Amino acid sequence: MPRSLAASPRESARAACPRLAERRGFTVLIATDGFTSQRVADAAEQLAIRTLLASPFARDGLDARDAGELVPGICRVATRNSLSPTLRCSPALNPILARCGAGHFELVVLSARTFTSRAAIAVPSKSSAAFVSTSDDAWPRYLLHELGHTLGLRDERARLEAKSRSPARMPGPNCTATRAEARRRWGDLIARGEAGLHRGCAGHARWLRPDARTVMGFPRETTAFGAASTRYLRDAIRCCFTRHRRGCGAAAKRNPELEGCTR
Numbered sequence: 001m002p003r004s005l006a007a008s009p010r011e012s013a014r015a016a017c018p019r020l021a022e023r024r025g026f027t028v029l030i031a032t033d034g035f036t037s038q039r040v041a042d043a044a045e046q047l048a049i050r051t052l053l054a055s056p057f058a059r060d061g062l063d064a065r066d067a068g069e070l071v072p073g074i075c076r077v078a079t080r081n082s083l084s085p086t087l088r089c090s091p092a093l094n095p096i097l098a099r100c101g102a103g104h105f106e107l108v109v110l111s112a113r114t115f116t117s118r119a120a121i122a123v124p125s126k127s128s129a130a131f132v133s134t135s136d137d138a139w140p141r142y143l144l145h146e147l148g149h150t151l152g153l154r155d156e157r158a159r160l161e162a163k164s165r166s167p168a169r170m171p172g173p174n175c176t177a178t179r180a181e182a183r184r185r186w187g188d189l190i191a192r193g194e195a196g197l198h199r200g201c202a203g204h205a206r207w208l209r210p211d212a213r214t215v216m217g218f219p220r221e222t223t224a225f226g227a228a229s230t231r232y233l234r235d236a237i238r239c240c241f242t243r244h245r246r247g248c249g250a251a252a253k254r255n256p257e258l259e260g261c262t263r
C-alpha cells in the first residue's frame with residue numbers, strides 16, 4: 001500500500017490504483033494527514049470505510065481507495081483559521097488524483113489536526129473534497145455530513161456563518177425557499193408520510209427542509225439523512241457514478257443538481 005504521495009507520486013498512484021477501468025460505484029479517495037503513526041492512521045481509515053459502508057453512500061457500490069498520507073510538499077491542511085481549513089496542494093497532485101479517481105471522485109482528508117470539519121458544496125457531476133478532523137469523537141458522523149455537502153446537500157439549520165452569497169445559503173436538494181419548490185423535490189414523499197415541511201434551512205429561518213432532525217442538521221445526534229436526502233444521494237451516486245441510469249431523467253427533474261450527470 002502506498003504510504004506517501006510525496007515519496008514517488010507516480011509509483012504511489014500506480015500502487016493505489018491498479019485498475020481504473022470500471023467505476024464500481026461511489027468513488028472516495030481517502031487520504032490521511034497528521035497522525036502520530038501509520039497504525040493510528042490505518043484505524044481511522046478503517047473506521048471511515050465502515051461508516052460509509054453502513055450509509056446511503058454505499059447502497060449502489062462504494063469504491064473507497066487509499067490515497068496515502070498527505071506529506072508537506074505536496075499537500076497540507078492549512079488551519080490558521082480553524083473555522084475554514086483549506087487543503088493546499090501542489091499541481092503535482094492533480095495527475096495522481098485523476099488516475100486514482102478515474103476523473104471523478106470525492107477526496108476525503110482524514111486529519112488528526114484540530115479544526116472544524118468542512119467540505120465544499122458541489123454538484124455531484126464534479127469532484128469535490130471534504131476535510132474531516134478526527135480530533136472530535138463524533139467525526140464519523142461529520143464524515144457523513146461533509147460527504148453529503150460534496151454531493152450538494154445543504155445544512156438543515158436556520159443559522160449559518162456562511163456569507164450571504166455562499167452556495168451554502170442557496171436552495172438545494174434538501175433546502176428550499178418556497179413550498180412549491182419543496183413539493184417538486186420531495187412532495188411525493190410528503191404524500192406518503194415519509195417527509196414533511198420543517199422551517200429552517202441553509203441559514204434561513206423560513207426556508208423549508210424535509211425532516212426535523214438529520215445528520216445534515218444535527219451531526220452530533222444522528223447518522224440518518226431522512227427519506228428525501230437518502231433518495232437524492234442514491235440518485236446522485238447511481239446517475240453520476242455508475243452506468244445504471246434508468247430513472248435519472250425523472251430524478252433530474254426533481255433535483256436539477258443531477259442534470260450534469262444524465263447527459
Ligand SMILES: [Zn+2]
Nearest residue numbers: 145149154155
Ligand atoms: Zn455543514
